[in-house]
Amino acid sequence: MTQSKRIPDLTVAEQEQVCDWMAAKSGGYGHTSDCNDGTTGVAYPNRAACVGDFFYAASLGSPFCTATVKQLEDCVNQVGTCQAGSDAATMCEALLSC
Numbered sequence: 001m002t003q004s005k006r007i008p009d010l011t012v013a014e015q016e017q018v019c020d021w022m023a024a025k026s027g028g029y030g031h032t033s034d035c036n037d038g039t040t041g042v043a044y045p046n047r048a049a050c051v052g053d054f055f056y057a058a059s060l061g062s063p064f065c066t067a068t069v070k071q072l073e074d075c076v077n078q079v080g081t082c083q084a085g086s087d088a089a090t091m092c093e094a095l096l097s098c
Contacts, residue, residue, distance in 0.1 A: 003070035007098055008062040010055070010069070018072065019050035019083040026080045035082035065098035 001014055010018065023029045026043040030052075033041040042049035058065050075092035 003068060003071055005069050005070070006014050006065065007055070007058045007067045007072060012051070015051045015055045016047055018069065019044065019047050019054070020052065022076050023047070025076050030087040033080060033082060037082070039082070042079060064066070067094040067098050071095065
């Protein structure tokens with residue numbers, strides 16, 4: 001998959017691939033993580049939920065969502081399922097438009 005491809009432009013097969021990768025990075029579908037800020041991060045329960053939620057939201061913001069696969073990978077590699085804190089704000093800023 002091309003890392004420069006915009007999130008809203010991914011095919012369904014690519015979306016599923018990204019969801020599987022994100023799940024693996026976060027301990028698997030449905031995995032919970034204790035975050036440094038005292039919150040709990042929760043991975044999507046399954047692939048269908050990931051595609052249905054994450055990519056549906058990205059498609060709604062399509063004209064404004066300029067985030068790429070590389071930016072998504074950087075975000076997930078840095079923060080995993082723990083979305084709060086300064087690391088998330090920095091690494092995941094591009095995804096906010098989605």
